[in-house]
Amino acid sequence: MHHLCAELYPICRSITGDGVRQTLEILRRKLPIEVHEVPSGTRAFDWTVPPEWNIRDAYVLDRDGRRAIDFRRSNLHVVSYSVPVHERCAVEDLKAHLFSLPDRPTWIPYRTSYYERQWGFCLAHADLERLTDAEYDVVIDASLEPGSLTYGECVIPGSEDEAGEVLLSSHICHPSLANDNLSAMVLSAFIGAALRAVPLRYSYRFLFAPGTIGSIVWLARNEDRLGRIRHGLVLTGVGDQGPFTYKRSRRGDAEIDRVVAHVMRRCASDAKIVDFSPYGYDERQFCSPAFDLPVGRLGRTPHAEYPEYHTSADDLAFVSPEQLGDSLRVTLEVIATLEGNRRYVNTNPKCEPQLGRRGLYRAIGGNLDREAVEMGLLWVLNLSDGSHDLLAIAERSALPFAAIRSAADALIENALLVPVPES
């Protein structure tokens, strides 16, 4: 996962442009992503797809002809969506276009100006203070012209069409920033690759799109199929050293919210679970009131709660292979729990069935202890009245979900349990 991050790191991405296309092309080696192009000017609810932005070079030349700021050294140097410039500037005029972090004098900040036509450079504050010439030549060799917005999508079909879809979404619009957002798109691609290898109940829809405008465009183009989305996660910032943070869906008690909370209690007890708020990543759109999709957000330290956020310090050293791997492990556990969670009906609901006669107490192998097995059987039988799902049974019994799931499997085999049809 870290190698893939490293390969994607140098590319200059924005909300449109060739950087996004190159990124999707690389991710396609891991997952068969379908690439969609949506022309500039296309309406999407209250929004319009902007012109496409591409950049070839940008620099600020001092009087000696040296590149005092050089896009080739870091694509963060140029404010994303800067209009083309080719002019000589007095140093004071230039400084009105420069952004730095006086508190972190060696870090380059990350800035954008998607919907206001501007230009600008970001640089280390130490470098800004070295700009002592009276005049500079400023060049931004970029284009901002009708083109298209690019996003990628991949659907892994499940075995039960009526089970619907799980949406996994990550944004792909940031340039050389490793945790925000390379870590999440790589995690998403690895999850996809893992899921293709196993039988699935749900279909899984992976969305790789630029933030905000990308998800809005996708929602506008897919409005008629949103009813099929049963659960979803926005993935962001999954490579840093912090514990997991899960932000609940707007509903607050959606199945995905319950599943993540359960998995975190077992697998990552230092995880923080926070309520929905309408600020953040693309959950803002998925959870807007007309859609109110059951989509939460999973990541580690939330954006803006670590100083490296949106600076050059969010680099490849900031994300670790261990954390990326741990994020993959936990997310797959969430998915396994979603897959295994279901409501059943006890076919013998009048008194207990005679389990001993069926040899059921010993029917369940594995390393679950015998008491958990027996209690799991009794709990599943007692609460499988059609209104409790297995997760609810696990929570109420304080048994691991795996024990409950195994108990259910044994009971199904003995015709003591049948699934409630998907509604």
Next chain:
Amino acid sequence: MHHLCAELYPICRSITGDGVRQTLEILRRKLPIEVHEVPSGTRAFDWTVPPEWNIRDAYVLDRDGRRAIDFRRSNLHVVSYSVPVHERCAVEDLKAHLFSLPDRPTWIPYRTSYYERQWGFCLAHADLERLTDAEYDVVIDASLEPGSLTYGECVIPGSEDEAGEVLLSSHICHPSLANDNLSAMVLSAFIGAALRAVPLRYSYRFLFAPGTIGSIVWLARNEDRLGRIRHGLVLTGVGDQGPFTYKRSRRGDAEIDRVVAHVMRRCASDAKIVDFSPYGYDERQFCSPAFDLPVGRLGRTPHAEYPEYHTSADDLAFVSPEQLGDSLRVTLEVIATLEGNRRYVNTNPKCEPQLGRRGLYRAIGGNLDREAVEMGLLWVLNLSDGSHDLLAIAERSALPFAAIRSAADALIENALLVPVPES
């Protein structure tokens, strides 16, 4: 406010009689109160309007012809609704009619006997102990005859008839007691005067009535319009040094309950909020099970929780201009929040609207910080699905109500929000 208390203080009020009429006449200088007279004998649910009581003079003469107890020195000396008396009494017989507070030997208690025909005097225990003559002449020059019960009412109309009414009720039946009940009737009159000067959504109905029988008579005469009362407050004891106490309506989660709790958290964090109980002031009647009106009770230290309650020590020095003013300020804040609280529907509920394009991030002035403004806009848009009122949005977002209200105003101006019609 304190001056008005001082002017009202000497009047001998009871549940009927000229003291009530004089009181309303003085309050009318502040608020155009309409005076209602209800004849003795009128039925009101399980109750009957009693005969009217008026008193001119009362005293107990000792053997030297001196007034050992003198109504002219304090109207608390006579048990309210005492029948007329003119007789000589042995001191032991007299003492059966005397009430004092041995624990507080300099305070005169306050006693009534509305529905049992009796007579009596209240006096300082120290004075009672000085009654050493063998006989006394007792005179109560009072009348208890068919007349009427008097109450006052003032309605300040709001701009939206379908919004309904807010009821503000205070009792006016106590003689020279300053906190209980002059403070509240004066607060009510000042609120009325303040509201007449501003545009209002709700109509405001001010009720100045004797306790218990007065509110029962009013309810009986207004039963057909009770459905118009959307919120209400019984005001009592608002001038003492204690923190606010709010007693919830019987419903417990009425909008008035939520509004007062919110305002108290912001304006008077030492306030105590207590559950409804069927004992207290006229909330007992407003919250009787057939009506169950959304009426809470607002005051400072609850009756019977301060020793001065129902004694001569509840005098003008016991209430302070500062506390009266603070009660006015907080009650007007409650009303402002009620006025501003409403449910809206986001007209652009599919994804976020593009706020930047509308300049909305800067559209809200005042001294609210920028982040609160932006978050306020996002919260109002996200939760304005017709089921959350602005107060619920303020609570969930942990933002001040004013920030949420300002955000809603800016969104309304931009046609992004429309009110849910009053039901």
Next chain:
Amino acid sequence: MHHLCAELYPICRSITGDGVRQTLEILRRKLPIEVHEVPSGTRAFDWTVPPEWNIRDAYVLDRDGRRAIDFRRSNLHVVSYSVPVHERCAVEDLKAHLFSLPDRPTWIPYRTSYYERQWGFCLAHADLERLTDAEYDVVIDASLEPGSLTYGECVIPGSEDEAGEVLLSSHICHPSLANDNLSAMVLSAFIGAALRAVPLRYSYRFLFAPGTIGSIVWLARNEDRLGRIRHGLVLTGVGDQGPFTYKRSRRGDAEIDRVVAHVMRRCASDAKIVDFSPYGYDERQFCSPAFDLPVGRLGRTPHAEYPEYHTSADDLAFVSPEQLGDSLRVTLEVIATLEGNRRYVNTNPKCEPQLGRRGLYRAIGGNLDREAVEMGLLWVLNLSDGSHDLLAIAERSALPFAAIRSAADALIENALLVPVPES
């Protein structure tokens, strides 16, 4: 109660057989229990009534002809439902059929094998270690043949047929174990005797049946009358020194759950109240999902939480007359609260009725203090809107149930309250 335990103690009970019949015969001296016989082979849901088991004698003879293990000394020595045996065994073969408690070397464990045809002996570990002969003669003089399962039932009719029934169930299948289960069957018989002497609203159904198979058979034979069961308790282990443990019904908030919690707070504040789980005694069957009866379980220390459980140490010394008496007292208080709890409607719901006129403030005698009486009247009037029962009023007012019940009685006498018809 302890004497009755002592009389029942020596009998060898199992899930069928003459021991059960003798036990019921003795209990019938206290309560007119009707005895039911259900033939072996009868189907009951997923179960079948097993053959009847009776035992006359059993022993293990050493080479000197002495009884190394002797059923006549303790009926725990034989595994319940052991098949008949008459054979000589090598000591190693014998030991495969022996059960002891190495941790408690002087205690005899209690073992059963109802549905697997086996034989075995239980003995003190110290005695097991003394079995040093090479061979032993093993005799179990038992019969396991078609017969019947025996259970007892007694109904004490209440005055209101539409009020339905209260079920009190205890198991009667254990041999010489005092706390589990003599204490509970004796408690049940004493409760029955007490209830026969007083007027009752509900009918009371006492069930004395072998554990699991007995309650399953009873449920199968009474399926059509289960709707009449409004409340129920499984009684077990009520004679040990531990505090009460109440296990809620599967519903968790049934009236019986609320009543027991209320009574415990007042009478046994060290009681533990735990949630339903599908393991335990016959609440497993009563609370199976198709029935979901409002039946909780009342006892003292739960089974398996005391070391004496299912061993010879659960003897007559382990249960005390004081604890048995206390269990009777508390259970009767629960029943009194159930009997007194009901929903009423205030006939004068518009404002308060004039209580003083009716002399109601003084109408209630006893040792309740005056304030509790007055507040009780006001609370009952205010909350008797048909949706609150008296227990809910007691809880919300924080007054004792007895005060609320007395207030309701006084109001009923004054025609201010009428019961909501039983539904």
